[in-house]
Amino acid sequence: MTRNDQKRVTIVDIAREAGVSIKTVSRVLNREEGASAEVRSRVETVIEKMGYRPNASARSLSSRRSYLIGVIFQRLGGYHYVGEVQTGALRATRRGGYQLVVEQVETPDGVFDAEAVTAILRNTTFDGLVLTPPLCDDPRILEAVEAADLAYVRMAPNADLDRAPYVWMDDEGAAREQTLSLWEMGHRRIAFVAGPEDHRAAIQRRQGYLRAMAERGVAVPDAWIASGDFFGMSGFKAGDALLSLPEPPTAIFAGNDEMAIGVLAAAAKHGVPVPDRLSVVGFDNAPNGASAWPPLTTVHQPIAEMAEAAVDLLIKRFGDARFREQEHSRKLDYRLVVRDSVSPV
Amino acid sequence: MTRNDQKRVTIVDIAREAGVSIKTVSRVLNREEGASAEVRSRVETVIEKMGYRPNASARSLSSRRSYLIGVIFQRLGGYHYVGEVQTGALRATRRGGYQLVVEQVETPDGVFDAEAVTAILRNTTFDGLVLTPPLCDDPRILEAVEAADLAYVRMAPNADLDRAPYVWMDDEGAAREQTLSLWEMGHRRIAFVAGPEDHRAAIQRRQGYLRAMAERGVAVPDAWIASGDFFGMSGFKAGDALLSLPEPPTAIFAGNDEMAIGVLAAAAKHGVPVPDRLSVVGFDNAPNGASAWPPLTTVHQPIAEMAEAAVDLLIKRFGDARFREQEHSRKLDYRLVVRDSVSPV
DNA sequence: CTGAAAGCGCTTACAG
DNA sequence: CTGAAAGCGCTTACAG
Numbered sequence: 107m108t109r110n111d112q113k114r115v116t117i118v119d120i121a122r123e124a125g126v127s128i129k130t131v132s133r134v135l136n137r138e139e140g141a142s143a144e145v146r147s148r149v150e151t152v153i154e155k156m157g158y159r160p161n162a163s164a165r166s167l168s169s170r171r172s173y174l175i176g177v178i179f180q181r182l183g184g185y186h187y188v189g190e191v192q193t194g195a196l197r198a199t200r201r202g203g204y205q206l207v208v209e210q211v212e213t214p215d216g217v218f219d220a221e222a223v224t225a226i227l228r229n230t231t232f233d234g235l236v237l238t239p240p241l242c243d244d245p246r247i248l249e250a251v252e253a254a255d256l257a258y259v260r261m262a263p264n265a266d267l268d269r270a271p272y273v274w275m276d277d278e279g280a281a282r283e284q285t286l287s288l289w290e291m292g293h294r295r296i297a298f299v300a301g302p303e304d305h306r307a308a309i310q311r312r313q314g315y316l317r318a319m320a321e322r323g324v325a326v327p328d329a330w331i332a333s334g335d336f337f338g339m340s341g342f343k344a345g346d347a348l349l350s351l352p353e354p355p356t357a358i359f360a361g362n363d364e365m366a367i368g369v370l371a372a373a374a375k376h377g378v379p380v381p382d383r384l385s386v387v388g389f390d391n392a393p394n395g396a397s398a399w400p401p402l403t404t405v406h407q408p409i410a411e412m413a414e415a416a417v418d419l420l421i422k423r424f425g426d427a428r429f430r431e432q433e434h435s436r437k438l439d440y441r442l443v444v445r446d447s448v449s450p451v
Numbered sequence: 452m453t454r455n456d457q458k459r460v461t462i463v464d465i466a467r468e469a470g471v472s473i474k475t476v477s478r479v480l481n482r483e484e485g486a487s488a489e490v491r492s493r494v495e496t497v498i499e500k501m502g503y504r505p506n507a508s509a510r511s512l513s514s515r516r517s518y519l520i521g522v523i524f525q526r527l528g529g530y531h532y533v534g535e536v537q538t539g540a541l542r543a544t545r546r547g548g549y550q551l552v553v554e555q556v557e558t559p560d561g562v563f564d565a566e567a568v569t570a571i572l573r574n575t576t577f578d579g580l581v582l583t584p585p586l587c588d589d590p591r592i593l594e595a596v597e598a599a600d601l602a603y604v605r606m607a608p609n610a611d612l613d614r615a616p617y618v619w620m621d622d623e624g625a626a627r628e629q630t631l632s633l634w635e636m637g638h639r640r641i642a643f644v645a646g647p648e649d650h651r652a653a654i655q656r657r658q659g660y661l662r663a664m665a666e667r668g669v670a671v672p673d674a675w676i677a678s679g680d681f682f683g684m685s686g687f688k689a690g691d692a693l694l695s696l697p698e699p700p701t702a703i704f705a706g707n708d709e710m711a712i713g714v715l716a717a718a719a720k721h722g723v724p725v726p727d728r729l730s731v732v733g734f735d736n737a738p739n740g741a742s743a744w745p746p747l748t749t750v751h752q753p754i755a756e757m758a759e760a761a762v763d764l765l766i767k768r769f770g771d772a773r774f775r776e777q778e779h780s781r782k783l784d785y786r787l788v789v790r791d792s793v794s795p796v
Numbered sequence: 797c798t799g800a801a802a803g804c805g806c807t808t809a810c811a812g
Numbered sequence: 813c814t815g816a817a818a819g820c821g822c823t824t825a826c827a828g
Contacts, residue, residue, distance in 0.1 A: 116805055127814070127815045128805090129816080130815075133813095141813070145814085162511075162806095163804080164512050164805035164807085165805080165806055165807075166508035167819095168805080168820050169820085181534075181538075182534045188537075192533075193528045208537055208551055208553055210541060230507065231506070339742060364742065394739055397709065397713075399683070399684070459821090463821080472799045472800075474799055474824095477822075477823065481823090486797070487798090490797085505822075507822095509804090509820070512805065512820090512821080513803075513822045
């Protein structure tokens with residue numbers, strides 16, 4: 107662990123060694139037009155030979171770009187979502203020559219920290235920001251970001267869609283499709299475990315379930331819809347209640363994988379084998395679901411792809427105004443993931 | 452989503468408005484000594500009034516610091532570890548005025564990407580790097596980082612401990628303590644599900660278990676130690692095998708929470724109620740374990756605190772050489788987490 | 797306690 | 813196709 111204090115190689119050194127001006131070196135570095143193939147290759151050789159690495163700060167200062175894109179989370183911890191977003195975002199930032207900076211707005215005790223947002227925006231110089239849910243619908247955040255005059259893209263926003271570019275997937279359509287696939291296996295008594303009422307994805311998934319059932323002419327009794335909060339314990343309680351019904355369902359569709367895992371535990375408690383006597387499906391394709399027993403049938407939510415698209419939308423806005431694409435939103439595809447927690451009736 | 456093209460307020464504007472030199476403004480900004488209280492407050496007022504935000508690139512260029520700290524992961528996705536590391540690291544970077552940049556070295560298909568490492572180090576200007584396991588023991592990574600002459604700190608390294616500063620926790624001691632706590636509840640037939648043989652934490656945890664049993668005078672039969680790979684399915688198989696023994700254990704200690712959850716599933720399969728007829732404990736304090744049923748007794752691994760300490764060690768090295776602390780390692784404390792998956796015999 | 801000058805290493809805007 | 817000059821907005825090193 108040392109710091110090298112010997113002088114760094116700069117663009118001037120390269121220019122001198124290659125017998126050209128620094129402007130020409132700059133052209134080669136940035137793949138600009140206007141350098142003959144001969145000069146270009148000579149400069150590249152010298153760069154390679156001297157191990158030259160451009161100074162990012164100098165580049166930023168003169169170009170007025172930080173080459174930093176921030177992604178802000180409510181909470182970084184304990185969440186598969188976070189890693190997926192970063193994986194996707196990183197693919198896009200690398201392609202574009204940007205670096206990915208992470209931030210979160212919650213205090214350690216889980217309180218929303220309005221000052222943190224202001225501080226983040228005050229002390230930093232992002233070229234753009236990716237806002238994840240539920241932050242992307244928080245008016246305090248949006249106002250702070252807009253006051254700082256920062257470009258931003260939202261992931262799966264709930265409302266006010268014209269306000270800024272966004273990426274999304276069709277939760278309702280996916281839930282409908284998942285429900286229909288249970289129907290096609292012969293299931294008729296299909297129950298649903300809903301997520302929190304104020305959560306966009308939860309609402310949409312519930313609507314998709316209801317729509318599918320309505321399309322098949324089924325009036326869903328209230329008892330078939332249990333309410334949950336996206337956490338495992340609520341799925342357990344919901345499953346427990348549903349399996350205690352006089353005529354229990356043959357299939358339970360939980361609004362996310364965590365709750366579906368809770369349903370599996372409830373089935374174990376009731377001595378109901380899955381999938382032989384009960385089919386269970388989830389939503390999200392969380393790693394927990396894949397390692398559950400039996401492995402959970404679910405819907406793949408393309409989180410990484412959504413984040414990648416979000417960064418792409420952002421970067422495109424930084425380009426030359428004449429060619430700047432004004433793509434306002436991008437929709438990503440879901441995919442049903444069939445594992446071992448379902449079987450035909 | 453707009454970009455403001457009006458001229459930014461700079462240090463020159465503040466200096467003019469406050470009637471001082473830019474050097475004095477700089478002193479106030481950086482809380483340097485040598486500015487009277489009167490001047491200081493006058494400058495601060497002007498800064499506030501004009502909404503001045505220092506340009507980070509300019510600061511970096513002249514101070515030869517990027518104020519960027521990188522944290523490199525093998526894989527960003529699907530892992531509770533990643534979020535915890537970032538949460539802790541972010542606490543420390545914020546305190547020190549740094550930003551946290553994330554990177555991963557695996558390609559999307561899970562292949563180690565040696566070129567990615569070189570590219571990361573080539574295109575970026577970190578002041579320092581946090582290396583997470585198992586990267587922190589990968590000679591290719593270490594060589595690349597050292598060749599780039601970058602300061603770095605390792606989290607829970609396996610070997611070659613003198614090579615660079617590091618943070619760690621006592622996995623062996625924790626596993627010993629967890630085993631002894633089962634013993635004190637009256638358990639005598641305590642089985643262990645081991646993690647992968649090439650994984651430092653897995654080895655240490657197994658040794659802690661064996662040490663505790665040896666201290667109590669028990670020669671552990673081979674059949675009591677099942678081998679796993681830290682994934683849930685291996686825990687399920689291990690539990691299945693252990694519960695099929697002629698004299699099954701009354702307690703199973705799994706080397707991590709994922710495998711412990713698999714053991715719970717095996718217990719359900721065997722119709723063995725947990726904790727009434729079988730106690731199950733894990734290790735890590737992963738969120739999965741908390742939402743398992745029954746909620747899992749485990750050992751809290753202070754991942755966030757380790758990451759925070761790692762960044763602290765790094766930042767201290769950047770300070771004035773005269774006061775630079777040469778703290779080489781820091782040990783963090785574990786903590787037993789008692790939930791509902793254990794009961795006395 | 798305060799400031800004038802130089803310089804960090806690039807890109808931009810312009811000229812030829 | 814190529815380059816000389818100016819400038820980005822700070823900090824450093826030095827002087828008083």
